[in-house]
Amino acid sequence: MIINVSTLLSEPLGSNRDYHPVGELVSVPDSGFERTVSADLHLIRSPRGVLVSARVDYDVDADCARCARPIALALVVSFDEEYVHVEDPGATARGRSVDADDFLIDEHRHLDLSEAVRQYEASALPLHPLCRPDCRGLCPTCGADLNEAECACRAGRIDERWGALGILAEQLRTTEDRHGSPEA
Numbered sequence: 001m002i003i004n005v006s007t008l009l010s011e012p013l014g015s016n017r018d019y020h021p022v023g024e025l026v027s028v029p030d031s032g033f034e035r036t037v038s039a040d041l042h043l044i045r046s047p048r049g050v051l052v053s054a055r056v057d058y059d060v061d062a063d064c065a066r067c068a069r070p071i072a073l074a075l076v077v078s079f080d081e082e083y084v085h086v087e088d089p090g091a092t093a094r095g096r097s098v099d100a101d102d103f104l105i106d107e108h109r110h111l112d113l114s115e116a117v118r119q120y121e122a123s124a125l126p127l128h129p130l131c132r133p134d135c136r137g138l139c140p141t142c143g144a145d146l147n148e149a150e151c152a153c154r155a156g157r158i159d160e161r162w163g164a165l166g167i168l169a170e171q172l173r174t175t176e177d178r179h180g181s182p183e184a
């Protein structure tokens with residue numbers, strides 16, 4: 001997602017713009033990172049370049065942490081970053097150096113949000129994505145998807161429980177026989 005900030009750079013500090021790109025490609029080819037996103041962007045002319053406040057929405061492919069089903073995860077990636085205009089003497093004046101991890105405005109006065117989206121995505125991803133909040137996961141014994149049906153080993157466990165109840169019922173019956181029924 002590349003934005004031409006040529007006009008904004010020629011305006012006074014504090015000048016600003018809002019952009020709402022929809023269905024734009026964000027791409028960092030070196031990292032194999034490619035997303036189609038929509039965004040709310042607020043750009044402000046800052047002393048060193050342009051301050052970007054971004055809220056970026058998109059879906060990523062993930063696997064449910066419980067049942068391993070593939071899911072489309074809706075992400076919101078938010079960040080505030082200053083993009084430094086290295087060709088502006090003001091950006092590097094008064095001892096302010098450009099760090100290796102600074103985001104830069106290129107020589108065409110374009111800024112590219114792709115790398116920032118890639119970096120901030122890591123903190124937006126949930127540790128345990130779920131296909132739905134009450135996903136029942138897989139049976140630890142047989143691996144059956146418990147969202148689909150009870151698996152055979154679960155059913156077996158239920159039978160055992162009924163078995164225990166059966167024994168209890170038998171004991172109660174025996175006790176009753178021994179004491180006989182209460183007189184009417």
Ligand SMILES: [Zn+2]
Binds near residue numbers: 132
């Ligand atoms: Zn699931």
